[in-house]
Amino acid sequence: MLRLGHRPDALIEVLHTVQQSFGYLDDDALRYVSTSLHVPLSKAYGVATFYSLFTLRPQGEHTCVVCTGTACHIKGSTMILNRIRSRFGIGPKQTTADNQISLLTARCLGACSIAPAVVYDGEAKGKQAPDDVIARLEEW
Numbered sequence: 001m002l003r004l005g006h007r008p009d010a011l012i013e014v015l016h017t018v019q020q021s022f023g024y025l026d027d028d029a030l031r032y033v034s035t036s037l038h039v040p041l042s043k044a045y046g047v048a049t050f051y052s053l054f055t056l057r058p059q060g061e062h063t064c065v066v067c068t069g070t071a072c073h074i075k076g077s078t079m080i081l082n083r084i085r086s087r088f089g090i091g092p093k094q095t096t097a098d099n100q101i102s103l104l105t106a107r108c109l110g111a112c113s114i115a116p117a118v119v120y121d122g123e124a125k126g127k128q129a130p131d132d133v134i135a136r137l138e139e140w
């Protein structure tokens with residue numbers, strides 16, 4: 001926040017940095033950021049809940065984000081989610097019982113030309129078949 005001059009318009013970047021540092025955005029972090037940037041807590045909370053890549057809960061050791069935007073939906077993202085559910089027993093916004101894998105979804109990652117897109121621990125991969133995704137998650 002110091003680097004960004006405590007500017008209110010730095011809210012998204014600050015929240016992103018907080019999440020990278022702590023893994024998620026809890027109440028204390030949102031209050032601290034809100035006060036420090038002089039933005040209403042409701043705005044900080046609104047931004048944190050609007051963007052699907054922000055999370056208010058601790059995540060598992062690894063995070064898998066499946067894009068469910070239009071292009072990825074047409075190219076099979078629902079089949080990917082169904083395979084993950086049947087293999088690992090989790091749906092979107094859930095974490096496996098052993099705390100190894102958290103599954104998230106996003107509405108377009110901006111990589112429609114390589115749909116369906118999946119992000120594994122921050123690394124985006126395109127043209128993912130259900131078998132590719134299951135193999136990657138099993139490595140975890």
Ligand code: FES
Nearest residue numbers: 067069072109111
């Ligand atoms: S719809 Fe999936 S990357 Fe755009």
